[in-house]
Amino acid sequence: MRTIATLEELKSLAGQEVACSDWITVTQEQVDRFADATGDHQWIHVDPERAARELPYGGTVAHGFLTLALLPRILSESISLGPDVRMLLNYGLNRVRFPAPLPVGRRVRGIIRLEATEDVPGGVQLDWLITVECEGSDKPVCVAQFLVRRY
Numbered sequence: 001m002r003t004i005a006t007l008e009e010l011k012s013l014a015g016q017e018v019a020c021s022d023w024i025t026v027t028q029e030q031v032d033r034f035a036d037a038t039g040d041h042q043w044i045h046v047d048p049e050r051a052a053r054e055l056p057y058g059g060t061v062a063h064g065f066l067t068l069a070l071l072p073r074i075l076s077e078s079i080s081l082g083p084d085v086r087m088l089l090n091y092g093l094n095r096v097r098f099p100a101p102l103p104v105g106r107r108v109r110g111i112i113r114l115e116a117t118e119d120v121p122g123g124v125q126l127d128w129l130i131t132v133e134c135e136g137s138d139k140p141v142c143v144a145q146f147l148v149r150r151y
Contacts, residue, residue, distance in 0.1 A: 003080040007124060010081065010150075013114045019078040023107040023135065024070060026062050031104055034066040048104075057103040064098040067108070067142045071130055074110035081150055091125060091147040100139035107135040115145070123151035 002019045004010045028048060035041045043050050044061055051060040072090060081088070102108065115127040125147060132142040 001078060001080055003082065005082045007082075007084075007150075010114075010126075011117045011124070014117050015115070017111065017113045019112045021074045021078040021110040021112070023109050024073070025107050026066070026070075026102060026104055028060065028104050031060060031062050031066060034063055034069070038063070038065065040065075057101060060104045062102040062104055062141075064102075064142065067098065067102050067132055068093075068096060068144060070108070070132065071110070071144060071146050074130060074132070075112065075128065075146075075148070078110065078112055085150055087151045089149045089151070091149045094127075094145040094147065096142070096144045098142055100134065100137055100141050102134055102141040106137075108132050108141060109135075120149060123149055125149050 004013070031045050035046050040063060044055060045063055046060065048060050052058060055061065109132070111131040111133065113129040115129045117127070118125045126149070128146045128148060130142075130144050130146055131140045132144075134141045
């Protein structure tokens, strides 16, 4: 975990890679629960036997939006923004791509780059570029520009 103690230190990191998260294993149970929460029960996600027969990945693949939903975890487990933070808000996404599938059972990690900071009333907006890598894959499974407001 990287601790960034002050707002000035945080702002000085704009344009730099800030952290790399620990590995996270994506399980079939997580995928099934995500399918239940979203109503997306497409067989490529929830039918391991059929996926093993018909997909080239040897089994099911995680929903792209499940991968995207890991971004807050990747950030919070990788970076501490200091003791004076009252609140962090997910403000949105500017660009998201899923260049490769995420086979269930594989591990992912996030490479976190602070693209820019922008002062907003009462705080600062952080523009994070997060590249989610899948162990054993040449391509990332998600690349997202994730906006977070720090108050």
